Amino acid sequence: MPYETILVERRDRVTLVTLNRPQALNALNSQVLAELLDAFAAFDADPDQGCAVLTGSAKAFAAGADIKEMQAQGIADMYAADFFAGWDRFTRTRKPIIAAVAGFALGGGCELAMMCDFILAADTAKFGQPEVKLAVTPGMGGSQRLTRAVGKAKAMEMCLTGRMMSAEEAERAGLVSRIVSADDLVEEALKTAAMIASMAPLAVLANKEMVNAAFETGLGMGVQFERRLFHALFGTADQSEGMAAFVEKRAGVWTGK
Ligand code: CO8
Numbered sequence: 001m002p003y004e005t006i007l008v009e010r011r012d013r014v015t016l017v018t019l020n021r022p023q024a025l026n027a028l029n030s031q032v033l034a035e036l037l038d039a040f041a042a043f044d045a046d047p048d049q050g051c052a053v054l055t056g057s058a059k060a061f062a063a064g065a066d067i068k069e070m071q072a073q074g075i076a077d078m079y080a081a082d083f084f085a086g087w088d089r090f091t092r093t094r095k096p097i098i099a100a101v102a103g104f105a106l107g108g109g110c111e112l113a114m115m116c117d118f119i120l121a122a123d124t125a126k127f128g129q130p131e132v133k134l135a136v137t138p139g140m141g142g143s144q145r146l147t148r149a150v151g152k153a154k155a156m157e158m159c160l161t162g163r164m165m166s167a168e169e170a171e172r173a174g175l176v177s178r179i180v181s182a183d184d185l186v187e188e189a190l191k192t193a194a195m196i197a198s199m200a201p202l203a204v205l206a207n208k209e210m211v212n213a214a215f216e217t218g219l220g221m222g223v224q225f226e227r228r229l230f231h232a233l234f235g236t237a238d239q240s241e242g243m244a245a246f247v248e249k250r251a252g253v254w255t256g257k
Helices: 030-045 075-081 087-091 108-115 130-134 142-150 152-161 167-173 182-197 201-213 219-233 237-247
Strands: 006-011 014-019 051-055 060-062 097-101 104-106 118-122 126-128 178-180
Touching (some): 014 030, 060 097, 087 108, 097 108, 130 152, 142 152, 142 167, 178 182, 201 219, 201 237
Parallel strands (some): 051 097, 097 118, 118 178
């Protein structure tokens, strides 16, 4: 499928996906969604790819869902099409995705960043859920993921006032894992992705799955789920190789088996 709204590059075992609608500050419309779903399905299915980076431009990661596309829609259109339910498929990508965010990550843009596995923020990043100013609400999971990430007080204030959070505040609140200078953002994200992609592939999948389970289960079930996945990895060739390599003071060589 040829893409018009995103750019996709493969760098060794890392896929770099760049949102590319500069005229609309990377606003997310149905075409962006379809192209992202296609690109990330291909990434997930490719055994040579281990981690992805999703980024935007220096000015905007994404300034939200496309207001001009939504403007004329009524409830019948939205409900019949289950508008934007396709984003749930994005969250089912099994391999890790790092969001590299510079500039505006607003509304659906903030929600998309939060659907990724972690966020690296440029010092220029600004996060917000300004939908209330359009007389609507977050619709791609923002009220839920932001609340889990930063707690009720900040999430409630941001959703009710639409105010933006700076990169520093976002890091303090736990929304982003690290801040890097805007000039270094994509290279740093690619470096981090390459490190993840160099790990044993099944262990990477298992680590992602178990951290995500923390959002869906209580503590007891979550700890049990972790222990069972930990046990399961002892059926893999890479576990034998990883532990032998440590004992023999050499680097592990992974087969993904
Ligand atoms: N949708 C469509 N177009 C947009 C959007 C957007 N979200 N954001 C910016 N643009 C367009 C502008 O209309 C403008 O286009 P044009 O040149 O044709 O007029 C172009 O991008 C540049 O934007 P500005 O001139 O406004 O740039 P500024 O630097 O002056 O301002 C801002 C930048 C502050 C980011 C400003 O553009 C802005 O406030 N944008 C809207 C932010 C917003 O409200 N986002 C939330 C959208 S609603 C949403 O995301 C809901 C998600 C859930 C939906 C799920 C449905 C089920």
